[in-house]
Amino acid sequence: MLATLFLATACARIARPEGWAGPTLADDRLVASIGRGELAAIDIEDSSGSVIWRFPPKDQKHPDGSEIEPLAIYSTPLVADDTVYFGAYDGWFYALDLATGDISWERETGGPIVGSAAVEDGVVYVGSDDGKLYALDAETGDLQWQFKSGDSIWATPLLADGVVYAASMDKKAYALDAASGEEIWHFKADGGLPSTPVLVDGTLLVGGLDRRLRALDVASGEQKWAFKADNWFWTRPLVLEDTVYAGSLDGKVYALDVKDGTPKWEEPFDTGEPVRAAPLLLDDVLLIANRKGNISGLDPEDGQAVWGPIELDKTILSDPLGQEATAYISAQGGDLFIVDKDGKTALLELTE
Amino acid sequence: MFLWNLVFVNPITNALIVLNNLVMGNFGVAIILFTLVMRLITMPLTMRQIRSSRALSALQPRVQELQKKYKDPKRRQEETMKLYREAGVNPLGCLLPMLVQFPIWISLYQALRITVGGTPESVVGLSQRLYPWSYIEQAVPLENNFLWMDLGEPDTTWILALIVFASTYVQQRLATPPTTDPRTQSTNQMMLWMMPLMFAFFTLQVPSGLGVYWAMSNIVGVIMYSFVYGPRQINWRTVILPPSAAPAGQQASRRAQPPPEEKERAEQPIEDALPTESKRKKRSRHGRSRGKRKNR
Numbered sequence: 083m084l085a086t087l088f089l090a091t092a093c094a095r096i097a098r099p100e101g102w103a104g105p106t107l108a109d110d111r112l113v114a115s116i117g118r119g120e121l122a123a124i125d126i127e128d129s130s131g132s133v134i135w136r137f138p139p140k141d142q143k144h145p146d147g148s149e150i151e152p153l154a155i156y157s158t159p160l161v162a163d164d165t166v167y168f169g170a171y172d173g174w175f176y177a178l179d180l181a182t183g184d185i186s187w188e189r190e191t192g193g194p195i196v197g198s199a200a201v202e203d204g205v206v207y208v209g210s211d212d213g214k215l216y217a218l219d220a221e222t223g224d225l226q227w228q229f230k231s232g233d234s235i236w237a238t239p240l241l242a243d244g245v246v247y248a249a250s251m252d253k254k255a256y257a258l259d260a261a262s263g264e265e266i267w268h269f270k271a272d273g274g275l276p277s278t279p280v281l282v283d284g285t286l287l288v289g290g291l292d293r294r295l296r297a298l299d300v301a302s303g304e305q306k307w308a309f310k311a312d313n314w315f316w317t318r319p320l321v322l323e324d325t326v327y328a329g330s331l332d333g334k335v336y337a338l339d340v341k342d343g344t345p346k347w348e349e350p351f352d353t354g355e356p357v358r359a360a361p362l363l364l365d366d367v368l369l370i371a372n373r374k375g376n377i378s379g380l381d382p383e384d385g386q387a388v389w390g391p392i393e394l395d396k397t398i399l400s401d402p403l404g405q406e407a408t409a410y411i412s413a414q415g416g417d418l419f420i421v422d423k424d425g426k427t428a429l430l431e432l433t434e
Numbered sequence: 435m436f437l438w439n440l441v442f443v444n445p446i447t448n449a450l451i452v453l454n455n456l457v458m459g460n461f462g463v464a465i466i467l468f469t470l471v472m473r474l475i476t477m478p479l480t481m482r483q484i485r486s487s488r489a490l491s492a493l494q495p496r497v498q499e500l501q502k503k504y505k506d507p508k509r510r511q512e513e514t515m516k517l518y519r520e521a522g523v524n525p526l527g528c529l530l531p532m533l534v535q536f537p538i539w540i541s542l543y544q545a546l547r548i549t550v551g552g553t554p555e556s557v558v559g560l561s562q563r564l565y566p567w568s569y570i571e572q573a574v575p576l577e578n579n580f581l582w583m584d585l586g587e588p589d590t591t592w593i594l595a596l597i598v599f600a601s602t603y604v605q606q607r608l609a610t611p612p613t614t615d616p617r618t619q620s621t622n623q624m625m626l627w628m629m630p631l632m633f634a635f636f637t638l639q640v641p642s643g644l645g646v647y648w649a650m651s652n653i654v655g656v657i658m659y660s661f662v663y664g665p666r667q668i669n670w671r672t673v674i675l676p677p678s679a680a681p682a683g684q685q686a687s688r689r690a691q692p693p694p695e696e697k698e699r700a701e702q703p704i705e706d707a708l709p710t711e712s713k714r715k716k717r718s719r720h721g722r723s724r725g726k727r728k729n730r
Contacts, residue, residue, distance in 0.1 A: 097551030097556040098553070099555065100555055156554060251575055272572060273568070273572055274574055276554075276557075291561075291572075312566070313561055313562075313566075316558065331561040356558060399555070
C-alpha cells in the first residue's frame, strides 16, 4: 500500500508552469525565453548567439525588496521604443531597457500573466489571470484604466482604430474604447476564449474552447460565421489574402475562407499532435509546429506537405517568429531553433 | 498507458467535471461528491474488507494459542490456515478489496492532477482528455479556489494536513486489528503514527485537491467502521487518545470492541467459535464419519 502511495504521489506532483513565450526580433538582437522563467537578449548578428543580457537580473529586486522570481514566461516579449514589455507567471508586468535588460518599471497584477502585451499611443495593454485588462502608461507603468472581465484573460489584446479587443476565458470577446476602457460591445461564445484575436477587413477572428473559430463583425460584435473543429482552437490565426489558417488542439491545421468559413483544402493537414503554435508563412511555405515538436512545411494553396515533418523532440507551444525566409522557434526548456523555408533546421547555440 | 487512460483516467476526469458543473462550478465540492460516490460504489468491497479484518481479529486468541502450541513453523502455519479455513475466513480477504480499489485511487490522483493543474500547459493537456460534450467543455478553466485553498497548489496553512493527519489516525486506529503478539503490536504502533504522518507530509507536497480527497475518504471510512461495528461498540475515547494515554488495561484491547457474542466465540474452543455455516459443515462432516463408523 505504501509503495502504491509513493507511486501515486509521484504521479500527482504539482503541474509546474513551463512557459511558452515566443521570440521577438529587435534590431540585431533576438529577445527570447531561454529557460523556465528566464529571458535573454541574444546577438544574432554574431553567429555564436552571444547573450547580451539575461532576465531576471541578479542585482535587482521588486520594489518591496522581494526576489524577482518570474516562475515562467508565456508572454511573448513586445519591443517598442527600445523597451521590452512582457508579463510573467508571477503576476508582474515588466518593462526592460532593450540595451541593458535593466528594469525600467514593473507593475504587479492580481494573477499570473499568460498573454502578451499590445502597445499604442504610449499605452501598453495586457490581460491577467485575475480577469482584468490593464492599460498602463508605457513610460512609467502608471495605471490608466482597468477593465474587469468574468474570468482569466490569457489572450493577447488586439489594437485597431482606437479600439482594444480582448478575448477572455469568461467566454466573451470584448471591444473596449482604448482611451477609456469603456465597453463598446461583447460577444458571448460557448467556451473560454484563450486565442489571440486577429482582425482582417472588418472581421475579428477568434478561436475558443468550444471548438470553434468564429468570425465577428468588428463594428457590432455579431457573429458572421463559425467553423467547428474536433478540439479547441488556441492558436492565433494567420490570414493571407482571403484565407485564414488556424491550428487546433485536435492536431489539424485548417484553411478557411475568410468570408464564410468554408474549408479551402480538400482535407485539413493532420499533424497528429495538438497545435498551439501559430502558423507562419516563410516565403511561400506555411510552417506548422505541433506540441510534439514536429515541424512541417505546407503549400498554402492545397495544404500538402512540401517538407517534413522534422522531429525536434521538444515541446513546442510558442508562436514562431518569421524574419524573411528564416523562422525562430522557442521550445520549452529554452532551446531556440532556426528553420529555413526549405526545412533546414539548426539549434541556436548560446554563448555568454 | 492508452488503455489505462481510456478505462480509468479519462472517465474519472470527465466525471469530476460533470460533478463540478452540477455543483455550480465549485470543484472542491465536486471532489467531495466524487469521493462519496466512489466510496459508495466500492462500499461492498470495503465492507468485505472490514468484516474480514473483524473476523481475523476475533480469531486472534485462537491463533495465539496455536502459536504457543506448535513450535514447528510448518505445522503452525498448517494449523493456522486450517483454523482460518474452518472459520470461513480468508486471511487475504482484507487485501483483495484494497487491491481492487488501487487502480481507482491511482487514476483519481492522475485525474486530479490533470484537472486542478491550473497551468496553461495542463489546460492544453486537459483538452486531450475531455469528451467532446459542450456540457463538459464549458467548465474549462476550472475554478480552483475552495474555502481557503487553491486546489492546484499545496495547502501551506497546514490546516488540511492536520485534518488529513487526524482522520487517517482515527481510521487507522479503527482498522488495526488488536493483537497480543508483541512484534505485531510494535509494528501496528509504528504504522499507527507512520501512516498519518506520511499522508500529512504528502498533503503538504501535492495539490490540495488530493488532500481534500484523502480527508473526505478517511471520514467516510470512519463512518463505515462505525456502521459495521455499531457506534456503541466503539470506545471513541480510546480511539482518539494515543495508545499511551489510554488506560493500561485497554491498550492491548481493541479500540472497536467486537460484539459480546463474537468475543465469547473467540474465547471458546475452536469448534464453538466457528461461524454457524462452518459449524454446520463441520457437524455434517462429523455426522458422515459417525455414520460410516456406525455402518461398520
